[in-house]
Amino acid sequence: MPLAQTTTPLEPPRHTKYERLIAESRALPPLSVAVAHPCDDASLGAALDAHGLGLITPILVGPAAKIAAAAATLGADLSGFRVVDAAHSDDAAAKAVALVRAGEAEALMKGSLHTDELMAAVVARETGLRTKRRISHCFLMDVPSHPEPLIITDAAVNIAPDLAQKRDIIQNAIDLANALKFQEVRVAILSAMETVNPEVPSTIEAAALCKMADRGQITGGIVDGPLALDNAVDLGSAEIKHIRSPVAGRANVLVVPDLESGNMLAKSLTFLAAADAAGIVLGARVPIILTSRADSRTTRLASCAVASLLAQAQRVAALNVVKV
DSSP states (O other): OOOOOOOOOOOOOOOHHHHHHHHHHHTTTOOOEEEEESSHHHHHHHHHHHHHTTTTEEEEEHHHHHHHHHHHHHHHOOOSSSSEOOSSSHHHHHHHHHHHHHHHOOOOEOOOSSSHHHHHHOOTTTTTTSSEEEEEEEEEEETTTTOOOOOOOSSSSSSSSSHHHHHHHHHHHHHHHTTTTTOOOEEEOOOOSOOTTTHHHHHEEEHHHHHHHHEEEEEEEEEEEEHHHHHHHHHHHHHTTTOSSTTTTSSSEEEEESSHHHHHHHHHHHHSOOEEEEEEEEEEEEEEEEOOOOOOOHHHHHHHHHHHHHHHHHHHHHHHHHHH
């Protein structure tokens, strides 16, 4: 009979990159956030946790009775919070967006409603938060085995973006990286290979996007592609392929060909490499915090911290425009 094998549970990895991010955002004034439909303990708890750390000042938008029930489950006292009653989740999304348009909130946060419901209110032509920029999503990944945080885009909003949309997706990601004070923004446009192949459309688009960056149509970062994932993030792989590039092997922004590949990449890192994935939507008038019920507490707080730092960068940019 074989001996029973015993194992000692490993300590969960500490996400020091997120911890630094949260500490930096705590030095800023709390961000006023309209939380759309926080009607379960996970979404309400995320908002209250972020408030407790001084990251945000939440405005709770949704059916008041359901919000109160979620608070009772948590044992939380909402007497000091503003609650905006709404009939249902669609109404909550619309009223949260209206708070932003009225200047009463500087960011949106997804509660216990579908992402599509929230985004429908955001992109509504007459009443939403559209800008000239394409709206896109970024995951800020904290991968314990990787020295730097990684931005992956777009893995949640744009299903099969065309060339013009990818230009905006890249610019949104670069703006985020600069708001988070990356020392150097190195963007890898991913494909299955690192050479341009007429039979693989993503390689042709990658080459075109690099030329757009050369011509100043994309600014604020170094852009290279096509690159395969291995030679985008691993210097040894880039050297073996003799790729001479300031991005290859050192990328900190990964632009995927489509939503499916991005979603699989982010979830692979989460479930196979113990990574956390803070989610943020960019390209609207304000940052939009996307959280999932499966997110850890640290990830939820990191998503709020990202929004706070992004909002601060937008404030500074607006002031500079006024001075000019």
